[in-house]
Amino acid sequence: MATMLARTVVRVSQTNKGRFASVAARAFTSTAAVSGNVPVDFEHFSSGWDVDSSAVGDIGKYHIETFNKISPQGLARFPSEKYEIKEDWEQNNAHAILLRSHKLQESEVDVSIRAIARCGAGTNNVPVARMTELGIPVFNTPGANANAVKELVICGLFLGSRRLIQGINHMKSLGEQGLAKERVEKDKAMFGGREIVGKTLAIIGMGHIGAATAREASALGMNCVGYDPALSIESALKLPRDIQIMDSISSAVSNADYISLNIPYIKGEGGTHGIIGKDVISHMKNDAVVLNFARGELVDSEAMKDFLDNGSGRYISDFPDELLWNHENVVLLPHLGASTEEAEETAAAMAADTIQAYLEHGTIKNSVNFPAAALPDREKGSIRLTVVNKNIPGMLATISEVFATHGINIQQQINVSRGDVAYNVIDVDPNIVEGGSVDLKDLQKELTMHDGVLSSRILFGRPGVGYARNINGQYFV
C-alpha cells in the first residue's frame, strides 16, 4: 500500500546556488513502489536548485542525455513510461549520459549525473579517472562490436591474399582509358595470390573478437593457433576445439601465414604499446599477413616497414599510420571495425540495459572503473540504498553504523571495491522496531556527509529522485 506524502522542497541558500538547477519547487511524492504500511519520509532539499520548476520535464522519469546519434532500436530498450531521452537537457536535469565517440568534457557532466555509458568498447573519449574521483561509474559495451570487427578481419584475410584493392583501382584506370576488356586477362596476373584454406592463422588475444575470428577462420578451413595469457574459461569455451594454444606471441606467429591482433591498447609501463615490435616481427614468416583491427599503437611501424620492405608480407589495418599509409604492401581502411548498423544497435541496446540495471537496481556490470556488483532482487517492502565511497579503510563499518544508529535492519548488502573506489548496495527493512517512520532524509544526509563517501542513492519508487552527493564537504541532493 502506498502512502502518498507530499513534501515541500526546502530551499537552503548556499553561496554556490548558481551551480544547481532546481528539480522541482513543488512536492515530491513517493510512488507505489514501496509496499508495506510504514510511512517513508524522505525530504529532499538542496543547495540551490535554481531552475524554474516549469522547465522540469515529467517528474517520475529517468532523464537520459545522449551525445552523438544513438541507434533508435537501442534507445527503444528504455521503456518510455520510465525514461525520457533527449540530446539537450536543462542543466542538472539529466541522470545518465549515453554517448558514442563524442569527447566528453567534465563540464558536460552535471552534478545530477549518476552514470555514463559508452556505446562501444574503448573509453578514451571519457575522462574516466576524473569520473572515478567523482564517484560516477563509466560503462562500456564489451562484445557488442565483436561480429562487426570479426567480419572486417575476415575481409582483411582476403584483402591480404590477392591484391584486390590495387586490382580494383587498376580496373578503374583501365576503364578511364577504355581498355578494361582488352587488358583484363593480361593484367590480372599482377594481382593474383593465394587462398586461405589450409593456411595457419595466429590469433593474439582471444576475447570476444579473437574467439569469434578463430571460430570463423576455422570454419573457412584455416588452422588456428592462439595466444592469450589471460584466457578465461568463458572465452575458452567459445574457441574452435582444434585451436592450438601457444605460450608466447613469438611462438604463435612463427609458423603463421596470417596473424590477427585482438588485444586492448594499454598505455604505459607494462602496457601493449608497440607490442608487435622488432622481436615479434622477426619471428614472422617473410610472407606473413598481419591484420591489425585492434589499435594502431600496438604495432611498431618502423619495424613493420622493415618487414614489408624485405619480404612479401602484408599489413592490413583499420587504423591510420603515418609511416606506412603509402606502402605498396599495406592496405589501410578507415576505422570501420564497428561501423555497422547491427553493431551500433547492439552497443546502444547493451548500454541502455546497463544503465537501466544501474539506475533501477544499483547493479553494476560492464563498468570500466567500478567493480561489478549485483545484489539479488530486493525483498518486497525493502528499500535499496547504494553508496559510493573512496576505497579507504573503515568505510564499511562507518556505513553500517549509520544504519544501526537509526535502528534500521540491513537485510542484505554487498560491498565491492576496485582501484580507488568502493561500492555498496544495501537493502534495508523499513519496518523498525518502534513502528515509527523511517526518516531517510536525515539518514541519507548523514551517510553521505561522512568523510570518504562520494555519493549515495535511494532506489525508491520514483525515477529521478534520491541521489545525493558529497562534493568536497558540501551536500547536494
Place this chain on the structure above:
Amino acid sequence: MIPTTLSIATRTLRPSILRPSLGSLRHMADISVEHGRGTWKTYGDITSYQPGKFQIKTYNKISPIGLSEFPSSQYEIKEGEAATNAHAVLLRSHKLKEEEVNLTVRAIARCGAGTNNVPVERMTELGIPVFNTPGANANAVKELVLAGMLLGSRRIVDGVNHMKKLGEEGLQKERVEKDKAMFGGRELKNKTLAVIGLGHIGAATARDAEHLGCKIIGYDPSLSIENALKLPRSIELADSIVNAVKNADYISINIPYIKGEGGTHGIIGKDVIGSFKEDAVLLNFARGELVDSEAMKQFLDSGDGRYISDFPDDLLWNHPNTVLLPHLGASTAEAEDAAASMAASTIRSFLETGTIRNSVNFPSTSLPNCPDHSIRFTVVTRNVPGMLAHISEVFGHAQLNILQQINQSKGNVAYNVVDVDTSGHGVVDFKDVQEKITMLDGVLSSRVIYGVPGTGYAKNLEGDYFV
C-alpha cells in the same frame, strides 16, 4: 617379355615411331605393328624426337606442381613450338589456333573451366578430345565471392582510397574518426544469400556463407545428387531465379555462360533484377555477360544496391555502387596447381588407358583395366549409324576376340574402347587391323595403346591414312 620386331616402311617418309621398348611391354604374343603410308604433312624434325616418351606441349606458364604429375620416365614436356612431336597440348588462356595442333596431337587439356580459347568444334571434327578442369578453381572463386560479399557490405574500397587521399594531405589521424561514417554499412550475419547455380563453386559458396551466419536459398534446375550432397543441410531450394532472389540481401551467380538461343546471356535481366530487394548486393564471379548492364544500372541508380564482379563492364565500371575487380577468380597459386594437376591426370588417363573424363566435347568413357593377354584399341568415329558393327567386323575377320568393349557418343562424335584378346595367337598383325579400322568411312582416328608411349596413333584425314 617378347620384344617386337618392327618393319619400317621403306617409303619416302621418315621412319615411324615405333621402337622396341622392353620395360613397358606386357606378356603377349609376337606383335607386329608396322606403320607406314600416307604423308606426314606436319611431321617435325626427327632428330628432336625421343622414342619412348609422350610429349606434352604447353602454352602459358603451367604450374610445376601440376607438371610433376607426369612421370619423367614416360613424359617429356616442351613449351610451344619447341614441341615438334606433341602428343597432347596443355594450356591456360592461350588462344589456340588450329595450325598449332600438330597431327600427332591426341588430346588437348585446358587448365581451367572455360574453353573459349580452344576451337572446340573444329577439334571435335578432327576427333580430338578437349578436356577442362571442373572444380579445380572452386575454392579460389569461392574465397573471392566471400570477399565480394564483405566488400559489398561496407564501403571498404572507397574507404581505403579515401584514407590514401587523407594520407597525401597529412590528415589521416585527424579525420579518420569523423570521415569513417561515410563508409559504414552492415554485417553478413543473419542475412539471406541466394546462390544461383549449385555446382562446385555455388555449393562451396553456400557452405561457407552459412558458416558466416547467412541463411541460404539456392536455385539450380539441374542439381545433381552428387552436388546436392555438398550443400549445407539448411539450404532452402527455390523453384525459379526470381523466387530465389526476391528475399535475398546477397545474390551470387554461379552458372556457366552459354551463348545463343536458350542460353544464359543476360539471364540476370530486367525481370530478375525487378525482383531484387532495393539494397541487394549482386555478386557476379561467373561471367560478365550473364548480367544485363542496362538493367543493373537502373537498379543501382534507384536504390541502395551494389554490384560486385570480377569481369569488366563498359557501362558500370565507374558507378559509385559498383566494385569491379580484375578477373582474379582463379588467380591463386593453389588453383593453378590444382587445375594443372587435374589436367595432367586427365591427359595421363587418356593417353595411358583411353579413359575419358572431364571432356567438354567427348563422352565420358571408362573401361575397366585391360585384362592380361589383351591389347587396347580406341577408335574415334563420327556419330553415324553402323560404326560399331563395322569395327567389330574388322576384328572378327582378323580372328581377334573382343574381351570387353565400350561405346559412347556425344554430339557428333563417338568413342570406342576395345580390349582384344592376343592369347592363343601367333604373330598378330595389328598394323593391318589398325589400318582397316581407321580407313572405314566415318572413323576419325584410332589408337593402339601399347607399351611404348607415343606410338600407335593413326588418323583418317579425308581418306588419307596417317600414322
